[in-house]
Structure formats: structure tokens, C-alpha cells
Amino acid sequence: MCRRRSCHGQSVDKRLLRYSVKMRKRVALKYCGGCDSGFDRVAHFERIRAAAGDSIEWVVIDDGRLEAVLIISGCATACPERSLEGSLDVPMTSTTSDDEDPVKIVDTLLR
Amino acid sequence: MKIKTKEDYINSLKEQEVVIYYKGDRVTERTTHPAFVPHINSAAKTYELALMPEYEDLLTATSGLTGNKINRFTHIHSSVEDLIKKVQMLRVIAHETASCFQRCVGFDALNALYMTTYEIDEKHGTSYFPRLQDYLRRIQEENFMLVGGMTDPKGDRSKRPSQQADADLFTRVVEKKADGVVIRGAKAHQTGAVNSHEIMIMPTQAMGEGDEAYAIVAAIPLDAKGVTMIFGRQTNEERKFEHGIDAGNCEFGMVGGEALVVFEDVFVPWENVFMCGEADFAGLLVERFATLHRQNYGGCKGGVSDVIIGASALAAQYQGTLNASHIKDKLIEMLHLAETVYAGSVACSAMGSKTKSGAFYPDPLLANCTKHNITRVIYEISRLAHDIGGGIIATLPFEADLRSPEIGKMVEKYMQGVEGVSTETRMKVLRLLENMTGGTALVESMHGAGSPQSQRIMYQRLGKLGEKMKMAQKIAKIDQ
Numbered sequence: 001m002c003r004r005r006s007c008h009g010q011s012v013d014k015r016l017l018r019y020s021v022k023m024r025k026r027v028a029l030k031y032c033g034g035c036d037s038g039f040d041r042v043a044h045f046e047r048i049r050a051a052a053g054d055s056i057e058w059v060v061i062d063d064g065r066l067e068a069v070l071i072i073s074g075c076a077t078a079c080p081e082r083s084l085e086g087s088l089d090v091p092m093t094s095t096t097s098d099d100e101d102p103v104k105i106v107d108t109l110l111r
Numbered sequence: 112m113k114i115k116t117k118e119d120y121i122n123s124l125k126e127q128e129v130v131i132y133y134k135g136d137r138v139t140e141r142t143t144h145p146a147f148v149p150h151i152n153s154a155a156k157t158y159e160l161a162l163m164p165e166y167e168d169l170l171t172a173t174s175g176l177t178g179n180k181i182n183r184f185t186h187i188h189s190s191v192e193d194l195i196k197k198v199q200m201l202r203v204i205a206h207e208t209a210s211c212f213q214r215c216v217g218f219d220a221l222n223a224l225y226m227t228t229y230e231i232d233e234k235h236g237t238s239y240f241p242r243l244q245d246y247l248r249r250i251q252e253e254n255f256m257l258v259g260g261m262t263d264p265k266g267d268r269s270k271r272p273s274q275q276a277d278a279d280l281f282t283r284v285v286e287k288k289a290d291g292v293v294i295r296g297a298k299a300h301q302t303g304a305v306n307s308h309e310i311m312i313m314p315t316q317a318m319g320e321g322d323e324a325y326a327i328v329a330a331i332p333l334d335a336k337g338v339t340m341i342f343g344r345q346t347n348e349e350r351k352f353e354h355g356i357d358a359g360n361c362e363f364g365m366v367g368g369e370a371l372v373v374f375e376d377v378f379v380p381w382e383n384v385f386m387c388g389e390a391d392f393a394g395l396l397v398e399r400f401a402t403l404h405r406q407n408y409g410g411c412k413g414g415v416s417d418v419i420i421g422a423s424a425l426a427a428q429y430q431g432t433l434n435a436s437h438i439k440d441k442l443i444e445m446l447h448l449a450e451t452v453y454a455g456s457v458a459c460s461a462m463g464s465k466t467k468s469g470a471f472y473p474d475p476l477l478a479n480c481t482k483h484n485i486t487r488v489i490y491e492i493s494r495l496a497h498d499i500g501g502g503i504i505a506t507l508p509f510e511a512d513l514r515s516p517e518i519g520k521m522v523e524k525y526m527q528g529v530e531g532v533s534t535e536t537r538m539k540v541l542r543l544l545e546n547m548t549g550g551t552a553l554v555e556s557m558h559g560a561g562s563p564q565s566q567r568i569m570y571q572r573l574g575k576l577g578e579k580m581k582m583a584q585k586i587a588k589i590d591q
Contacts, residue, residue, distance in 0.1 A: 033169025
């Protein structure tokens with residue numbers, strides 16, 4: 001099955017391969033509260049999850065062994081970015097629009 | 112009684128044997144009564160959304176007392192961020208219910224008491240603050256629903272509580288015992304009372320010398336002996352009984368569902384008493400509760416307005432006027448008004464400050480401005496919704512006419528709008544507009560969290576008029 005998409009696909013494929021051999025990356029999903037969201041945050045996540053396939057194991061933010069965090073915010077204010085800043089020792093990837101390419105987001109998460 | 116889900120909430124209500132009257136009759140089961148179910152559904156959203164990952168950032172918080180994850184409606188604000196999250200949370204829940212979800216009153220009572228009992232203890236050497244902390248641990252653990260009971264019936268408004276011809280028109284202590292106090296009186300307009308577990312009664316206004324018996328704060332289970340609730344009538348509320356289109360929003364309430372709560376010599380043990388006779392703090396408590404409650408209105412009413420705006424746009428779309436320039440302009444005006452009230456709530460939160468107790472408190476002047484704007488803006492948003500929707504909002508036939516074998520085809524034919532949209536769909540959105548923009552919904556915007564004059568009194572007190580006069584003198588180079 002070809003997962004490639006322009007610009008971002010190839011690197012994702014390689015990382016998927018690496019993680020499938022090694023182990024799935026543990027990524028915590030953190031939504032903002034959605035007070036005035038400009039898009040469907042849950043649908044956006046579902047597209048990201050589909051793009052990630054088996055390469056990511058989605059965990060909660062207080063998981064003791066998380067390796068990265070994905071923050072999905074409904075607007076540019078991105079409240080969780082502020083509230084989580086400095087509190088976690090893992091990379092955080094933030095998305096504030098469903099225009100952002102899910103494959104590119106996965107690519108960033110798997111780095 | 113640890114409540115997590117909607118089902119837990121409803122089951123916990125069943126555990127209490129409460130005395131409620133609706134339209135002159137005693138209600139035997141509150142969780143299934145058609146007048147209460149819409150309000151239960153609204154309040155249940157405060158539990159349901161807290162369990163959803165996409166809302167938990169707003170609906171939950173970390174307790175400053177236990178470190179546990181709790182429902183935000185039981186939280187004490189520990190930062191400016193908490194104050195802002197409260198407003199954001201109210202807006203998001205309003206999007207789900209298009210109605211009042213009732214739990215903010217108890218939430219505000221807890222926060223106002225947290226700040227004030229600390230200072231009462233500091234001055235009077237009492238122990239209300241640790242007692243309240245114990246109560247907080249319980250409510251945070253059990254997550255029960257608390258009504259904030261402030262408004263007394265007040266009788267002759269020109270007289271103080273102790274001057275009333277009928278001493279019970281302000282809720283008072285009629286007896287102090289070794290193990291507690293006995294309460295008599297009533298609280299009016301109690302939002303969410305019939306579907307709550309406990310009520311926190313508080314003084315309704317500043318108290319003076321001689322009013323000590325009225326300076327009472329106490330948490331009372333609503334199934335306590337001597338408590339009677341009389342449910343208030345709302346505009347078109349019995350349409351909800353039909354579960355159909357005519358209700359406009361049949362799943363949720365129009366506003367909160369208010370009741371007159373009467374206390375006939377109700378005993379309260381001392382562990383549930385958080386002020387008793389400290390009349391010098393009654394005014395401060397009322398001011399703080401009012402500020403915390405007025406802070407809310409740009410959040411919840413902003414969220415409700417978002418739904419009204421959406422419904423107005425849909426109504427216009429269904430009748431082919433959405434692209435008319437004057438309709439677009441009216442929708443833009445509605446957006447402007449909704450964001451303006453939301454901005455007020457965010458602003459008073461952002462300018463919040465830390466009290467001696469450690470709890471954070473919104474800027475009182477900005478919070479009062481926010482609520483005062485609501486008393487006007489919601490009427491204007493509703494006026495624009497009526498303008499866009501058209502006279503059909505007031506003259507639409509019954510749903511039963513649409514369903515009628517005899518005349519249904521006539522309704523279908525002559526109530527249709529643009530091609531491709533059914534008459535039923537158009538009727539649904541017009542009824543939603545009717546439900547959200549008239550009668551009780553408007554009056555609640557006017558008087559909920561205090562009538563407009565109470566906010567204007569705060570402007571007079573907090574508006575720094577003298578400083579503004581000095582500014583003008585300086586600019587005009589006046590040396591007097």
C-alpha cells in the first residue's frame with residue numbers, strides 16, 4: 001500500500017518502517033477545550049490517526065512513558081500550548097487548523 | 112454518590128426524596144417529569160463533556176486541595192488561567208445545550224465563600240474556612256450538584272430584613288442549638304434547584320446592625336426535612352412535553368428551570384454552616400458572588416448567542432435571503448455583539464487577582480460591565496434574529512398541522528422556502544429561534560445575576576470618577 005503524499009510521504013514511510021520494526025511511538029493526544037473551534041477537532045484527529053496507522057500508540061497526557069505530545073487546538077490561541085509549556089520533557093507538536101496536512105503532522109511526530 | 116456520568120447523575124437524583132410542586136401538584140419522580148427532563152439534560156452535559164477528551168481541558172481541573180482531577184464546577188480558581196477557562200467552558204457547554212446548564216451558581220457560591228470565609232476567620236477567629244475546605248473535599252470527590260441560593264423574596268424593598276412585617280421574607284436563623292441551627296425563609300428564582308442535590312444559602316444583600324440572624328450561610332441537602340420547592344412557570348414550557356418541533360429545543364431547557372425554595376424550620380448541623388451572624392461580611396460575600404456570577408455571562412450567553420446566530424443564518428438560507436446585503440450586515444452585527452460580550456468575560460478574567468485565601472477573583476468592574484451589556488445585547492441579538500427570521504416566527508402553524516392527513520399538504524406547500532429544503536426543516540429552525548429569543552429567555556438575561564441597577568451601583572462605587580476628573584483637569588490645565 002502506497003502511503004506517499006507529495007513532499008512529506010517518503011519520510012513518513014521510512015519512519016513507519018523504522019517504528020514498525022522497533023516499536024510504536026507513544027504519543028499523547030491533548031485537545032484544547034474547544035470553546036470557539038473553527039473546525040471539527042475530533043475529525044482532524046481521526047485523519048491524523050489514520051495517517052499514522054500503526055506507527056503511533058496514542059496515549060493520555062499523564063502516561064508515564066510518553067515520547068511526544070500532539071496538541072489539537074481549535075484556534076490560534078492554542079491554550080494547551082501555554083498550559084503545558086515547560087511541564088513536559090518531550091517534544092510537542094501543535095496543530096490549530098484542519099488545513100494542515102495529517103501526513104506532515106505525523107512526520108513531525110515521528111521525528 | 113460519586114457522580115461521573117449522566118446516568119450516575121440521574122440515579123443520584125433518584126436517591127433523594129425531595130418535595131417539589133409543579134402546577135399545584137406534588138411531583139412523585141423528578142427525573143422523569145417532562146418539565147424537569149430538559150433541565151436535567153442540560154445539567155448532565157456538565158458531567159458528560161468532562162468525560163470527553165476534546166472537552167476535558169475546560170471541563171476538568173486539578174484540585175488545589177487534593178491534587179485530584181475534578182469537575183471544574185467544583186474547583187476553586189487558582190490562577191488567571193482558571194478564570195479564563197471557566198468562561199471558555201461556559202461558552203462550549205452553551206454550544207451543546209443552547210440553554211442554561213445551571214451549575215455555575217453553586218460554583219460561584221463555593222468560590223465566593225472560599226475567599227470570604229478566610230477573611231471572616233481572620234477577623235473573628237471563627238473556623239469557617241477549614242470547615243468549607245472539608246465541604247469542598249466532599250463535593251470535589253462526590254461531584255454533586257449545588258445550587259447557589261442567594262435571592263430572598265425581600266417583601267418590602269424599602270425596609271431592611273429586620274424591619275419587615277413578616278420576618279421570614281429574608282431567610283434567617285430562628286434557633287441556635289448545640290449541634291446546629293434552624294433555618295426559616297425562602298430563596299426565590301433558584302436555577303437548577305429541582306435537579307440539584309444541595310443548596311448553599313447565602314445572604315441576599317449587605318446586612319446591618321440588628322440583621323445578624325439573616326447573616327447565614329449554610330449548605331442544605333434538598334431532601335432535608337422542611338424543604339419545599341415550587342417550580343416556576345416559563346414561556347411555552349409545556350411544548351416540551353410534546354417532544355417535537357414546536358418546542359424549538361425539546362431536549363434542553365429554555366433557561367435554567369427556576370424554583371421557589373421554602374425552608375420551614377430546617378435543621379442544619381454546624382459542619383454545614385459557613386457564616387452565622389457575621390453581618391459585617393454579608394455585603395462582601397454578596398459582592399464577590401455577584402462578580403463571579405456576572406463574569407460568566409459573556410461565556411454562557413455568548414455561547415447561546417452563537418447558536419442564535421447560526422439559527423438566524425439557517426433561517427435566512429432556507430428562505431433565500433442569506434445573500435441579501437442587509438441580512439449579511441445584520442448577521443455581522445450579531446457576531447459583533449456576541450464577541451463583544453465574550454470579550455468582556457475574558458477581560459474581567461484576565462484582569463483577575465489573587466485574594467488572601469489564594470483563590471483568584473475577576474476584576475469586579477469589568478465583570479459588572481459584562482453582565483450589564485448582557486441586559487441589552489441579548490435583546491438586540493434577539494431583535495435582529497426576529498428581523499432576519501421574519502413574522503413567520505410568531506405565526507407558524509403547529510407541528511400537528513404539518514402531520515395532519517387533512518391539512519399537512521397545505522402546510523408543506525405554503526410554508527416551504529427554497530427548493531431542496533423541506534418545510535419541516537424550515538419549521539425546526541424557526542421554532543428554535545422562537546424558543547431562544549423570547550419570553551423567559553430574555554428576562555433571564557435582564558435579571559439573572561442581578562438586575563441592571565445592581566451593576567450600575569457597582570459602576571458608581573468602582574468607576575473612579577474622581578480620578579477621571581483629575582485627568583480632565585490636568586489635560587485642561589485647571590489648577591483647582
